[in-house]
Amino acid sequence: MSSAVVHLIGEKGNFSKKGGTPPPLPREVNSRGSSPAVGRFAPSGLPSLFPRIIEVILALFLTIAAMGLPSEAVTTFFFCPKVGSAYSFEVASSLSSEFTAFETNQPASIAATGTVTVRVIGFRQGMYILDIWENENHTRRFLTPDGTVLGAPGEEPTRLPFFWSLPAGDWEVGQVHRIQKSIPVGSGTVLAAWDLTFKDVDAKTGRARLEIAGHVGLPSDRLIQRSIHAKGMLFFNPAEGCFDQGDWTVSYSLSYSNKEIAVMRDLWNVVESRRISFRLKGVSNE
């Protein structure tokens, strides 16, 4: 039953304008995955009771609606890592690649494992400020509760990964949440998409299982055929406020041919597969 609970609105008021105000607790976000909008952007001065009443009515309505729904039917997810905590993830990536010319082929593979430590150093203006370390790789990211990265001062914007985000509202089992982005390539862009499908919720742990599928709209013609597809599984842990496990594979293929007049000949083929998996090892308070 706990999995069916819709996270409701908290109260704290105008914290975004003043750095000293403590950030809201993870549960103090509304169903759109953001902090209480009414209070946050209300003008300073005498607090208006009207928005508070609306919020209470809405909360009661949503609670009643949630109780009437079958378990695991509708849920709202949002990132809400605990400020001041350090999340430790084990991340493994492996690659296998093969280049073929006629019947001559050359395979290659490599694997690496690392530990990623994420320190949640603050929550300001609706964004979690994350300090991320992987060995000597370091970056800092500003993450909104829906998973969007709004800033990454340690990284080149055009080289940022294509991040998943969570749907703003309720998410039904079986519903697909599509995220699209134009990624710059050379002088143009290609359209990439992630499809996150909400599969189910574990009744004991409350973890949600999501199926992910990715696709990049690479240009292809008869001579040069290429594709990038991704497929995998993710687990979102509402208790920790983040994805705590994931495993997906990005597959690539390139078929390169030559053509002159009516003659077409295959020349080279490249097949590549990258598998990435991560697991939350623990959360510590620092």
Place this chain on the structure above:
Amino acid sequence: MNNSGGSSRLAIFTLILASLTMGTPVWASEGIQTPFTIWMMNNEARVLSILAADRRLMDTMSMGNGMLLTPRPAWPRPENRFWRLHLRYFATLNEINQVFQMAQRFGTGQLAKTISSVQPGEWATLGFLGLPACRGRGIAMALNDFCKEAYLNVLGLEKGRDSDLGRRLRASVGKLSDSERRLLSQYFGNFLALYPKNVATRTLLSFLKNGLKKNLSKGVAALFSAKPATAPDDSAGLLLELEETAPTIGSETAETAVVNAEAPPDGTATPTESTASQPVEAGGPEADPFNIWDGDKQPSEKGE
């Protein structure tokens, strides 16, 4: 009388030497291998460009969670083995072209005959022949040898390397393993299927197929010997053979030409200008290694 005959011989020698020296240099990169290597380099450039862009996209899709960083090992690039192999192909084909051009230019033995008959040392010591203390003949011989060596150096000929062109050719092709030669022949097969009228590449394959089985060394070897070639080359017949076989070399015979390239010599062959120095034929790929998209639009712009 003697003087005028010697002068004319000297003039002829000078003319021959000038034409040989000022013509296409022996080590020029342009040659019968050019269309094939340009085609290969263009293909490499396109694939390098595609892979660089696509791997960036894969990087982008490889870490979708904003809370994580990926361990980034040095990803293996299996294609590098092929690029290295292709560099060896280019070096081998360049050397084959050098042998071809050398055989074409010096294989008739005409230069050897001219060098032997001019004897510049004797002309240089002519004025001292009457002096009793001067050992004119000895000096003349030494000068002859010195001049000959200087000429050969100017022409880029080295005795150890070029005295047997057939051996040099076999050694060059022999640096490739069987599987590497098979792959090269498959590349040639593709090329000739795409550009069947490319005479330069067909000549190259014909040279590999037939030239290696012949003795190419007579004319050039004579340059390094003390005496000129005793017998005239059988160049006319061999040229005719190359002329006849070059147009028939096709994708199906490319493999035979390259894979069997180490066959021992069994005759004599000297390509001549009529077949050997065919210009790069229209019908081959564009000779611009930097225009990797052949002036066409990129696939992304072609759409489908």
